[in-house]
Amino acid sequence: MSIQNQKVAVITGASQGIGAGLVTAYRKLxxxxxxxxxxxxxAxxxxxxxxxxxxxDPATAERVIAAGAERFGRIDTLVNNAGIFIxxxxxxYSQEDYDAVTAVNLTGFLRITQLxxxxxxxxxxxxxxxxxxSLVDHANSGVPSVLASLTKGGLQSATKSLAIEYAARGIRSNAVALGIINTPMHPEKHHESLAALHPVGRIGEVSDVTEAVLYLENAPFVTGEILHVDGGQSAGH
Structure with missing residues (x-):
């Protein structure tokens, strides 16, 4: 594939875990x-x-999109993966908690998505x-997470709003709502108790997430979708 018609994906939060998995998955494509x-x-x-x-920092968004334009000349996909969970x-919750979570989860989404x-x-x-x-749709008394629901719930609403605003102009917008995924964020000693939160009895793997994102990537008739990759949590217990 020549660089002129090579598709290009931007991945935020890309250094480890899900983000690193997405980088590998898109390169394989x-x-x-x-x-x-x-x-x-x-790299x-x-x-x-x-x-x-x-x-x-909005300046980071400017640098990221400029780097993509300079190297590849285009951006076909943006995966807003960066996030903080407290x-x-x-x-x-302290003011510092609120500032940190909203800065990454909401402000971090805005400028890079506009560009x-x-x-x-x-x-x-x-x-x-x-x-x-998936805590946005299925709150859990054992995992108090109002700031996650406030910010990621906002992103889910924005996902649908973007989908409708741009549906007639060829831009699709979707979300993947996760259960707990096996990443460096979760020490192995907690895996058994975390697995019990999921009806399927296990935590997710990074591959579960990348396969969901790539499904959406290759689904031209799907937009405005909130795809739950959460071991059944959002369906009930």
Whole structure:
């Protein structure tokens, strides 16, 4: 595939866990990838551009999209994967907690998505995916998470709003709402208790997430969808 017609994906929160898995998955599809996080190391793959920066800073979004335009000339997909999750009883959230979670989960979504959409409109289409949590739809008394629901719930609503605003102009918008996924965020000693939260009796793997995102990538008739990849949690217990 020549660079002129190579598709390009931007992945935020790309240095480890789900983000790193998405970088690998899109490269296997033949996409060029722009990968960003605060700590991401340079890649030895010429098909990957890495950009270090805090996605909560709009200047990072500008640098990420500019790097993609400079290397590849286009952006076809944006996966808003970067996120902060702080589980605390509601009255124990501090102003610092609120500022940190809203900065990454909401502010970090806004500017990079605006810039990506501008480029997608110019080239005639594209795809935006938000990574959210099934706690938005299925609250759990054992996992108090109002800030996650406030911010990721906002992203799920924005996902549908974007889908409808741009449906006639070739841009699709979807979300993947996750259960607990086996990433470095969750030490192995907690896996058994975390597995019990899921009706299927296990936590998810990064591959469960990447396969869901790639399904949406290759589903041109699907937009405005909140795809639950949560071991059945959102359906009930």
């Amino acid at each position: 033949g996409y060029g990838v722009v990968a960003t996080s605060r700590t991401i190391a340079p 030895d793959d010429t098909g990957i551009v890495t950009v270090q920066g805090d996605i909560a 589980a605390k009883p509601f009255t124990e 990506a959409v501008e480029g997608m409109l110019a080239q005639g289409g594209g795809h935006i995916v938000q990574i959210t949590t």
